[in-house]
Amino acid sequence: MQVKRKLSEIKELLQATSYTEHNLEEIYTETVCGADLLSDVLAFTKEKTLLLSGLIHPQVIRTAEMLDLAGVVFVRGKIPSQEMIDLAKTKNIPILSTAYPMFESCGLLYKLGLGGNFLEEK
Amino acid sequence: MKKNKEQLLIKDVMNEGVVSVHPEASVQEAKDIMRSRGFSGIPVIDKDNCLLGIISVADIIRALENDALEALVKEYMTSRVITINANASVGQALRLFHNHKFGRFPVVNNEGEVVGIVTHGDVIGRLAVFLGIDEEPLDEEKEQEPINKEFIPQIFEYPIRALDFDRTGEGASSLKKILAELGVSRDIVRRSAIAAYEAEINVMIHAREGKMTANISPQEITIIVEDQGPGIDNIPLAMRKGYSTAADKFRQMGFGAGMGLPNIKKSADKLFVENTCKGLRLIIKIMPEKIA
Numbered sequence: 299m300q301v302k303r304k305l306s307e308i309k310e311l312l313q314a315t316s317y318t319e320h321n322l323e324e325i326y327t328e329t330v331c332g333a334d335l336l337s338d339v340l341a342f343t344k345e346k347t348l349l350l351s352g353l354i355h356p357q358v359i360r361t362a363e364m365l366d367l368a369g370v371v372f373v374r375g376k377i378p379s380q381e382m383i384d385l386a387k388t389k390n391i392p393i394l395s396t397a398y399p400m401f402e403s404c405g406l407l408y409k410l411g412l413g414g415n416f417l418e419e420k
Numbered sequence: 421m422k423k424n425k426e427q428l429l430i431k432d433v434m435n436e437g438v439v440s441v442h443p444e445a446s447v448q449e450a451k452d453i454m455r456s457r458g459f460s461g462i463p464v465i466d467k468d469n470c471l472l473g474i475i476s477v478a479d480i481i482r483a484l485e486n487d488a489l490e491a492l493v494k495e496y497m498t499s500r501v502i503t504i505n506a507n508a509s510v511g512q513a514l515r516l517f518h519n520h521k522f523g524r525f526p527v528v529n530n531e532g533e534v535v536g537i538v539t540h541g542d543v544i545g546r547l548a549v550f551l552g553i554d555e556e557p558l559d560e561e562k563e564q565e566p567i568n569k570e571f572i573p574q575i576f577e578y579p580i581r582a583l584d585f586d587r588t589g590e591g592a593s594s595l596k597k598i599l600a601e602l603g604v605s606r607d608i609v610r611r612s613a614i615a616a617y618e619a620e621i622n623v624m625i626h627a628r629e630g631k632m633t634a635n636i637s638p639q640e641i642t643i644i645v646e647d648q649g650p651g652i653d654n655i656p657l658a659m660r661k662g663y664s665t666a667a668d669k670f671r672q673m674g675f676g677a678g679m680g681l682p683n684i685k686k687s688a689d690k691l692f693v694e695n696t697c698k699g700l701r702l703i704i705k706i707m708p709e710k711i712a
């Protein structure tokens with residue numbers, strides 16, 4: 299059984315910074331996806347998933363928007379530009395940034411009990 | 421689709437049998453056609469039935485001022501043409517006339533072929549007949565026609581601009597919002613958004629400039645993405661997972677894995693991929709009521 303976690307808990311665990319005004323106490327996720335290939339994310343990711351990515355450009359946010367993802371965490375200390383922050387606010391996508399690299403970020407969240415997600419291909 | 425018989429569509433009011441002019445004709449020829457037929461603008465259509473532009477009195481005047489009646493129509497026509505779908509409602513046409521100063525719009529079918537032309541006068545005239553207001557004053561005793569409160573087919577158009585990579589996805593985003601507002605189910609909204617987004621990304625990566633059009637009805641969402649690009653030589657090959665000709669800079673952005681077209685196919689109920697005279701056209705159909 300997978301657990302649900304608040305984005306606020308995840309933010310604390312990853313010592314992350316939040317860039318939008320979302321109330322992270324009220325947003326939950328039970329699955330996480332770590333990816334730098336947006337094509338993969340678009341093909342296989344369930345809604346309400348939290349995306350961890352080392353990519354940093356506006357299309358990451360648009361991908362999250364199309365898929366109704368719970369939010370995006372930029373790893374390895376990548377800081378979103380003002381333009382990306384504005385886009386994330388407009389599209390209602392929480393975005394965070396953590397100093398941990400991808401592997402460590404995923405490991406910490408996995409230990410927290412969060413699962414991955416893999417939509418079976420039709 | 422159970423079409424409400426009270427709804428007046430463009431195909432009911434348009435003028436069929438379009439008088440058009442070839443792009444290689446001279447401005448003089450266009451002027452003669454317009455004078456003999458009494459038109460103030462005619463569509464410019466090539467031999468493949470592709471709409472290239474419209475030439476109007478204003479364009480002819482420009483040519484006259486330059487003493488260039490021998491010039492080619494394609495040099496003087498207005499090439500940014502706004503079209504309307506034959507299945508759009510007259511209400512949508514009125515909005516178009518209101519928002520743009522053009523007096524006429526070419527009418528296209530779902531394949532993008534010109535099937536007629538509609539002027540502001542046609543719409544108003546037919547609307548008056550339809551509503552009965554050209555015959556008799558409205559009588560309070562008379563039963564009011566019920567207004568169609570049903571889900572009205574919606575048409576939506578979005579340009580995909582050259583080299584505007586940060587804005588790519590706005591078309592899919594707007595479509596997603598409209599579908600959600602219309603109360604379309606989450607799964608259908610998501611599938612439509614993914615398909616539209618992948619198609620938009622492809623225009624950006626492989627063709628640069630294009631247009632997204634969506635026809636939305638309760639039974640069927642048709643998303644048409646057309647571009648002015650190189651088209652695809654071998655479509656079955658391009659449909660294969662992993663086949664990609666994307667440039668490195670797009671791969672570094674997380675695209676170009678050769679999964680876009682397969683993902684569009686997976687998200688859609690029907691997908692047609694075809695080359696046009698200008699580039700590529702995708703027709704994506706998603707049927708909300710189809711039981712998976």
Ligand SMILES: Nc1ncnc2c1ncn2[C@@H]1O[C@H](COP(=O)(O)OP(=O)(O)O)[C@@H](O)[C@H]1O
Pocket residue numbers: 337622623625626627647649650651652658659663664665666675676677678679680681682700
């Ligand atoms: N709009 C288009 N215009 C021209 N070629 C295209 C277009 N869309 C797709 N293609 C061709 O089809 C291939 C496969 O497309 P797709 O499956 O989306 O993968 P990708 O975009 O990742 O390369 C592309 O690499 C390109 O060669």
Ligand SMILES: [Mg+2]
Pocket residue numbers: 618621622676678679680681
């Ligand atoms: Mg693609």
